[in-house]
Amino acid sequence: MKITIWGCRGSLPSPGLEKNLFGGNTSCIQIEHDKTCIILDGGSGIQRLGDALSPEVLEINILLTHLHIDHIMGLGYFKPFYNPNCTINIWGPASSSKSLEKRLKRYFSPPFFPVQLKELPAVVNIVEIDNSIFKIEDIVITSEYLCHPGPTVGYRLEIGKSVMVYMPDHEPALGSSHFPNLSEWCSGFNLAKDADILFHDAQYTQDLYELRKGWGHSSIEDAIAFGKLAKVKKIVLVHHDPGHTDVQLKEMAKGALQNITPGLEAIMGKENAVFHLP
């Protein structure tokens, strides 16, 4: 399994010289396994991914964690949507009222976007999931609702014994009793448990988190505490705050990564970073 980060900025694309190291594109991660192409979220990073994708890839699965704009804003600029030979399956969380298709059409319609969903040349299939287990080729995927405003899921992808978990928008400290001690009462624990690699929200410093409790994101310290509780091997901290520069992110990392538990590796996610799982 090859994992590439095409965007790991949270909330708002934030290009600029002072953000070149970690990147300014919003959430988008690509999974490649044999001939299977899975894309996690359609943030602004998906535009570059679309340009880089081999023309031989004609079936693509996009797994959306939720429909906040930073996770879907790149969809309309994803080239394969304009290729009539492409089939694109979009998976995303069910809500209590409107269907996933209806909610996606809000984005794919004026005044937000000039092209409507039904006008896209590619074959587009939309699949709603909730707390679900499904397969894409030989990848077993588990989705589960997480603590974040609006219908939001995280994903666990398993190929044999390799496990990759993705929860870019998650506030376990709010949605858990006695965090980070009781796994039974901790949002997201089932998905993350024993993962080889976990991509997790770490938008805030602890000070900033105190001002933004309930916004659906984690401090870097809470993200690491969650990784420890779930006994993951490696945590990649993503969804960087749009206001944080490279210098600030390095400082945050230096502070938070000092007291890491042995057995847990923690790193800051960077655009263009590539990871491999056996």
Next chain:
Amino acid sequence: MSAREIEVILSRQLADCLSVPVFIVDPVGNLIFYNEPAEEILGIRYENTGEMPVTDWSTRFKPEDDKGNAFPTEKLPLVQTLETQMPSHGEFWINNLRGALYKISVTSFPIMGRPNRFLGAIAIFWKIKEK
């Protein structure tokens, strides 16, 4: 141990923050949490009971009607909510485990997760009389 669904986890979090007594059960009626204000009325701490099957909690507090007759288990609001997945309400007496007799008013409602998953039920209740 596996984690519970996020809707149940958040229900417990909310209950934990409230000063109104709250009692939470899973879809088959197992008691999975009650908060401190509920402990005051029931007369026992949650830490001392832990999880309890419906057959235990529905009889342990010996619910009674106004005439002192046993209150039918199937008429308890939470049991009705478990049966119908609809809100329910009722009033009855309970024997607190510290020996007090309280009349309580109970409103229960289902925990329905997105898109339409029945995940358990919540009862809020309050004391309206005591003997």
